[in-house]
């Protein structure tokens with residue numbers, strides 16, 4: 239519990255809410271003692287027909303109202319705190335998932351993440367709304383009651399003080415089992431959520447292959463596991479409550495019986511006896527309530543483990559390493575294999591580190607490589623391109639030349655936008671790396687197409703360029719910034735300059751225009767229409783009932799796979815980004831549509847940098863081809 243406490247209190251409003259909860263707990267404890275004290279006196283006054291009845295009744299009514307109002311305010315505040323904190327945590331989980339990227343999300347059952355962000359985070363409400371305020375009450379009330387009992391009857395106070403620790407002691411013993419049981423229950427629930435969503439999403443496939451029944455049986459088995467885990471958690475909760483009731487009842491008997499005997503023997507006055515009998519149960523009550531709230535909060539705390547793990551993973555993934563090597567801004571030629579800093583020109587046509595040929599359609603080398611030792615950034619005439627911008631700047635519009643790539647070609651020098659140096663990527667749990675010692679340099683304005691057999695690591699290269707992955711070895715330079723040095727904000731800025739068409743594009747429920755606008759939230763209708771036209775979608779959209787305003791179903795339901803691909807292309811084109819990353823943009827298209835999309839892509843690529851993956855010769859013919867061999871072929875046996 240303490241493990242989470244500190245981190246959960248860092249959520250917005252929680253610290254203030256807990257502070258207010260502690261203050262009101264003390265006030266409520268004082269009011270409770272006063273209320274019961276007055277009640278005891280009032281009963282005695284009524285029995286003895288004392289004239290103090292009226293003032294005592296008025297005082298009791300006033301204290302009762304004050305207590306009720308304070309308790310109401312406290313509950314409302316706790317509810318508000320919990321709602322605010324859970325909303326913030328949910329947002330952070332989604333932001334963390336976004337920072338971790340699609341590869342991380344794809345690596346775990348999507349239903350688990352949904353269950354975590356939904357029911358898991360909801361489970362924290364009882365912890366923040368009920369359990370935390372109950373902790374404050376459990377600390378304040380017994381102390382106030384004991385102080386009052388000490389004053390009224392020290393013998394009873396001693397009995398209460400001696401038996402009171404038994405309640406938290408039994409609670410803690412049972413709590414250990416409860417924590418393990420609820421942890422098991424939460425695990426089963428997330429597995430169930432994952433299976434359920436996987437089954438629903440894959441229902442068409444399952445039905446087509448006649449496997450829906452088998453999956454239903456599996457789902458039932460997982461649901462049974464969850465039911466058993468839930469029953470086990472409930473059993474622990476019921477047994478704990480029973481044990482605590484017994485402890486409290488026995489403890490009260492130890493207080494009440496002597497008080498009764500002393501009352502009968504006339505060794506205790508009625509007011510004191512009544513005060514003790516009314517107050518003593520109140521010392522145990524908040525501790526028993528705390529145990530109940532603990533059981534209600536336990537599932538949320540189990541989910542908090544997972545939520546904090548996701549946030550930690552995102553922090554680790556986007557943390558800027560302390561002393562990683564800075565790129566040497568020395569002005570050495572790119573071919574020397576040294577890292578090239580942002581703003582450093584590369585001689586056009588000069589073989590890159592990987593020994594690739596000059597970019598397609600670009601004039602051959604006309605400029606000499608910068609002499610070693612010559613400062614790369616400074617001292618270059620502005621017209622020759624790529625100068626004067628500090629290394630590490632991934633922000634958009636860092637250099638307007640990036641927009642077009644013009645000028646560099648003319649001057650014979652082109653600035654390096656992307657550079658992979660001896661990059662190796664090994665996915666967790668895989669013996670063979672996905673990429674091994676990969677080298678590639680992409681200059682501004684270049685069009686490069688990665689080719690190679692399935693599994694050669696083409697999509698992995700794009701994931702590195704997007705900053706979704708970090709290399710196991712080697713370096714990736716994103717516009718002169720080492721990917722290893724790029725933190726979350728730098729990567730977010732870098733991605734604003736990228737138009738990306740993934741291999742399996744994801745469309746969202748909403749209008750077709752909204753799906754295209756996702757790439758450029760401020761785009762007006764004319765720009766959307768233009769992007770739709772460029773992606774050869776005009777006829778498709780015209781045939782839809784409401785044109786671009788037609789509402790699509792989940793993941794573009796209502797469009798063919800090829801049409802969905804083109805919507806994703808339109809989204810990337812609409813973004814008007816200087817760098818396009820295309821992962822098989824024309825897969826799933828018929829030859830006629832493919833050539834229309836290719837023509838549009840080539841037109842747009844004319845003033846952009848393009849790194850594409852393609853098996854089809856049509857796209858390869860329009861750019862510099864970089865063949866990739868599967869890494870296992872490069873790894874010595």
Ligand SMILES: Nc1ncnc2c1ncn2[C@@H]1O[C@H](COP(=O)(O)OP(=O)(O)OP(=O)(O)O)[C@@H](O)[C@H]1O
Nearest residue numbers: 341345665668672691692693694695696697698699
């Ligand atoms: N998340 C992952 N976890 C483990 N291994 C992965 C993961 N993603 C990819 N791989 C492995 O890495 C290798 C390269 O995958 P990648 O998707 O980059 O290949 P590709 O060349 O794009 O293939 P295709 O042409 O079929 O899309 C493959 O062997 C694949 O099995």
